[in-house]
Amino acid sequence: MRNHSSIRWTALALGTAGLLAFASHSQANGTVTLKAVMIHASNQPAALDRRIENIEYKLRRVFKFKHYKHVGKGNITLSLPGKGTIALGSGYSLEVEASPAGKGRVRTRVHWRKGGSTLLRTSTVVSRSVPTVLGGASHGSGKMIVTLVVE
Amino acid sequence: MITEKEQRLLSRYLDGNLAGADREGVESRLQTDSAFRALKTEYEAIGQQLNEFREPAGVTPEAAWASVRREIRLARDEDGSRSVPWHFGSRLQWAGGMIAAVFLILGAWVLIPGPAQDAGIAKSMPAEVEWVETAVPDAMTMVYQDDETGLTVIWIMEAEEETDPAHAES
Numbered sequence: 001m002r003n004h005s006s007i008r009w010t011a012l013a014l015g016t017a018g019l020l021a022f023a024s025h026s027q028a029n030g031t032v033t034l035k036a037v038m039i040h041a042s043n044q045p046a047a048l049d050r051r052i053e054n055i056e057y058k059l060r061r062v063f064k065f066k067h068y069k070h071v072g073k074g075n076i077t078l079s080l081p082g083k084g085t086i087a088l089g090s091g092y093s094l095e096v097e098a099s100p101a102g103k104g105r106v107r108t109r110v111h112w113r114k115g116g117s118t119l120l121r122t123s124t125v126v127s128r129s130v131p132t133v134l135g136g137a138s139h140g141s142g143k144m145i146v147t148l149v150v151e
Numbered sequence: 152m153i154t155e156k157e158q159r160l161l162s163r164y165l166d167g168n169l170a171g172a173d174r175e176g177v178e179s180r181l182q183t184d185s186a187f188r189a190l191k192t193e194y195e196a197i198g199q200q201l202n203e204f205r206e207p208a209g210v211t212p213e214a215a216w217a218s219v220r221r222e223i224r225l226a227r228d229e230d231g232s233r234s235v236p237w238h239f240g241s242r243l244q245w246a247g248g249m250i251a252a253v254f255l256i257l258g259a260w261v262l263i264p265g266p267a268q269d270a271g272i273a274k275s276m277p278a279e280v281e282w283v284e285t286a287v288p289d290a291m292t293m294v295y296q297d298d299e300t301g302l303t304v305i306w307i308m309e310a311e312e313e314t315d316p317a318h319a320e321s
Contacts, residue, residue, distance in 0.1 A: 009248065058300040105276070118286035122305055125279040132278050136307030137287070 030080055032106055032128075033151045034096050037073040038088040041065035041135070042142025055131065055147050062133075065142065080106070090139075091115045094146065101125045106150045110134065126150050153190060161187070165194055278303035 046067040056068050072089025081099035095111040112120040119137045135145035163169045164177045180187045283292045289310035
């Protein structure tokens with residue numbers, strides 16, 4: 001009977017260890033979805049675009065452009081660490097690389113390109129659901145803006 | 152002729168359950184009626200045979216099984232490998248194991264931050280820009296944190312912008 005008791009306790013310990021290892025592994029090696037929306041900001045009259053209504057009111061508080069127009073968007077889901085490319089339309093794209101940054105945050109390295117030219121390269125540590133705004137690239141009579149959110 | 156009622160009275164008399172006038176009647180009948188005495192003798196013989204077949208109380212099946220279990224329990228107690236009664240030992244061990252498992256899982260839940268906890272912490276933390284560079288000719292970059300909206304802006308300032316045309320007065 002003593003042997004049976006030892007076997008039970010060993011099985012229990014192994015099961016618990018397995019559960020902890022699984023939980024730890026899932027946490028460390030999760031997936032993230034990066035959502036990018038490209039917006040053309042200008043002072044040229046344009047109709048309200050409902051596709052960007054959840055971010056436009058924030059952009060209006062930060063920038064002094066009068067009008068904001070949805071140009072393109074793209075999503076990519078990555079296993080951490082991972083990298084990929086988001087095509088935004090009109091020749092613009094984002095090359096993104098994501099990795100865990102601790103405390104639930106994500107390190108994103110972003111390469112904003114137009115055709116074969118580099119517009120911007122940056123590395124940021126971001127929280128989930130908090131948008132980061134890249135912008136300033138001239139386009140027509142206005143500027144291109146990209147909002148990037150990690151979910 | 153012995154009636155059925157007289158037979159029942161005789162049986163109760165032999166069992167010691169007869170008193171009063173009925174008892175006196177049976178005793179008087181036994182002294183005067185040889186057939187009644189013969190019936191008494193027959194009843195006593197039957198009773199004696201029944202007693203011979205009756206088993207002692209201690210060896211009924213239930214008692215025998217209780218004895219076996221007691222012997223097993225005593226043998227285990229003498230072995231000294233258990234500090235709790237045998238018939239509760241297994242259950243108590245499993246209960247102890249389950250309690251330990253629950254504590255371990257709760258500990259893991261507290262120590263390993265879950266996605267929901269992370270989201271709660273992370274939402275209060277602004278984005279941290281580690282570095283930024285641009286390849287646009289004659290341009291520079293600017294990082295701006297807007298507390299009101301929570302937006303972190305990374306902006307390309309091109310050469311023709313004499314002032315900062317993009318940002319509001321801030």
